[in-house]
Amino acid sequence: MILDGKGLAARRLELLKEDIIEGGLTPTLATVLVGDDPASHMYVRMKHRACEQVGISSVNISLPEDTTTNTMLDRIHQLNEDSDIDGILVQLPLPASIDTQAVLSAIRPEKDVDGFHPLNMGRLVTGLEGPRPCTPKGIMTLLQEYHIPIAGKRAVVVGRSVDVGRPIALLLLHAHATVTICHSKTEDLPSITKQADILVSAAGKAGIITRDMVKPGVTVIDVGTNQVNGKLCGDVAFSEVEPVAGAITPVPGGVGPMTIASLMENTVNSARNRCGPFM
Numbered sequence: 001m002i003l004d005g006k007g008l009a010a011r012r013l014e015l016l017k018e019d020i021i022e023g024g025l026t027p028t029l030a031t032v033l034v035g036d037d038p039a040s041h042m043y044v045r046m047k048h049r050a051c052e053q054v055g056i057s058s059v060n061i062s063l064p065e066d067t068t069t070n071t072m073l074d075r076i077h078q079l080n081e082d083s084d085i086d087g088i089l090v091q092l093p094l095p096a097s098i099d100t101q102a103v104l105s106a107i108r109p110e111k112d113v114d115g116f117h118p119l120n121m122g123r124l125v126t127g128l129e130g131p132r133p134c135t136p137k138g139i140m141t142l143l144q145e146y147h148i149p150i151a152g153k154r155a156v157v158v159g160r161s162v163d164v165g166r167p168i169a170l171l172l173l174h175a176h177a178t179v180t181i182c183h184s185k186t187e188d189l190p191s192i193t194k195q196a197d198i199l200v201s202a203a204g205k206a207g208i209i210t211r212d213m214v215k216p217g218v219t220v221i222d223v224g225t226n227q228v229n230g231k232l233c234g235d236v237a238f239s240e241v242e243p244v245a246g247a248i249t250p251v252p253g254g255v256g257p258m259t260i261a262s263l264m265e266n267t268v269n270s271a272r273n274r275c276g277p278f279m
């Protein structure tokens with residue numbers, strides 16, 4: 001079975017549009033984009049397009065590559081103080097010269113629609129309510145909507161990044177999976193991935209997950225967005241893994257669109273909750 005993230009995201013955006021109208025909400029998202037990376041520009045454009053589609057106002061602040069950490073902190077401070085702004089998103093990665101952690105930590109936690117602020121990360125670890133990072137949230141929505149059993153199942157996450165690997169491992173753990181995180185220093189990766197009922201690959205390496213590394217019936221979630229010869233492809237060798245998998249996300253059309261839908265949901269929740277239960 002192909003897990004159709006594109007279709008599911010479109011349906012969730014339609015529902016969100018109705019929620020916004022019925023709730024009389026006027027959410028506003030601010031994005032901050034630094035530099036000229038074409039992929040980052042494309043993702044930010046996609047986010048603004050989704051905002052327009054569901055009825056979220058959006059503003060984009062584009063800054064040059066040589067922007068300093070202090071300038072970023074000033075801009076974040078202005079957005080924090082702007083009562084018209086419900087959500088702030090800093091598109092990642094930032095140029096290496098900028099202190100990413102300082103910037104993310106400067107966003108007011110109640111406007112942190114990426115869920116990357118240390119306070120919101122702490123909420124994730126403890127299981128308290130709060131905004132969840134968009135890609136992991138989107139993966140959980142996909143699993144739930146397709147009724148993939150999680151409790152008691154063995155989940156293996158390949159990749160330990162702060163924005164995807166670690167948070168998805170925690171969300172799967174909260175859903176009562178038995179979770180293993182693998183990374184670049186993991187020895188004998190196939191012996192671990194073969195045990196997975198749910199395999200999430202967020203390694204960022206094209207084709208790293210091959211047929212001999214999965215057990216029949218596994219649910220495979222491919223977070224990879226790798227460019228190979230100008231073509232977008234995931235971490236999973238799709239054509240050889242798909243026939244043995246019970247369910248699998250394609251790239252494109254799987255996790256990516258769910259990331260954007262989750263951002264829209266976090267922005268609407270932020271508009272609802274500001275001065276509400278999170279703070």
Ligand SMILES: Nc1nc2c(c(=O)[nH]1)N[C@@H](CN(C=O)c1ccc(C(=O)N[C@@H](CCC(=O)O)C(=O)O)cc1)CN2
Pocket residue numbers: 043046089090091092093114134135225232251252253254255256257258259260
């Ligand atoms: N502040 C953040 N930065 C980044 C995040 C994030 O969640 N927050 N995630 C990624 C990039 N990303 C969103 O920003 C993202 C990646 C991919 C897609 C997507 O829908 N991709 C399409 C294919 C698009 C194409 O043609 O290339 C798909 O998979 O179908 C959306 C968002 C890093 N930065």
